[in-house]
Amino acid sequence: MRKSMIGLAIAAALAIPAGAMAQGQQFVNILTGGTSGVYYPLGVAMSQIYNEKIDGVRASVQSTRASVENLNLVQNGRGELALALGDSVAGAWEGDAEIGFDKKLDKIRGVSALYPNFIQIVASKESGIKTLADLKGKRVSVGAPRSGTEVNARRLLGAAGLTYDDFGRTEYLPFGESVELIKNRQIDATLQSVGLGAASIRDLASAVDITVVEIPADVVAKVGSPAFIAATIPANTYDGQTEDVQTAAIVNILITSADLPEELVYAMTKHLHESRDTLVNAHAAAKGITLDGALKAMPVPLHPGAARYYKEKGMAMQ
16 A cells, blocks of 8 residues: 555656746736626636646636736736737737837736627617717716727727727726626717637626627738638627627737746646647636637747747647
8 A cells, every 4th residue: 555655646746847836835816807807717727727737837817907917017027927909919019008018018928819809889778879979978987997898899899990088988997897888878889909709798688689880801900910800790799789790890909928937837838738628618608718829910029938848749849
């Protein structure tokens, strides 16, 4: 019996990833978004995966204002992993002050492309909003200030010839709060950059009759960014939405810091892709996470740990 137990202990020690014991306990703070969006449940699922599968890791989840805040926190050493929209990541790498980056964020590194965010403009049916032009004079929430959603809002609305000044009132609120205001007839519409089937929009559609507003392909093209692509919200994604709706989509990116050890990022990348079922159970948007798509639209250099995993899988580095 004693020999058997010793053998099991040796096997367990050999199973620990190289470098894990040497580095001791590693805290991994996963930066997400509002609790009613997709980032948060996916972050929770990632934390569970990493706590279970990577020895020495203690992962936790932080709800934030999403993309722009997340990227700045990683740069400043206040988060180890972050979910962010691809156009915000590109802006961070370029130091785009207009969207919230006073200087180039030189410490951010790529782990994986994730799933596409769909720009979803949803209005109460009683507001009478059916098109982008109908937003003029209405009360609209465009997302938390300088969040990835709000950055998307400015760019897409600009391509449609609209500014916030065209609205009767502009609110800068997270998804859940925006929905509550529509339910209470305090605003008319919300723009949410989020995965299909978002809990916030499902909640709204179950409470009031809604209209999902079309974003035509020609408006998407006028944005002038390769991060934006024409996409479709399939019919019946939400209660009362009986037809396909044209919109725009942007790929989400999982970001880390250049300061993290290669072995740790290798393990996190590996278990991200090899525990996909757990992520899908957390939110259906994770079906869009694939190994084949992991390097698509990656606007920053890969972390060496992530690059090592993809090389092992025979993938060509961009």
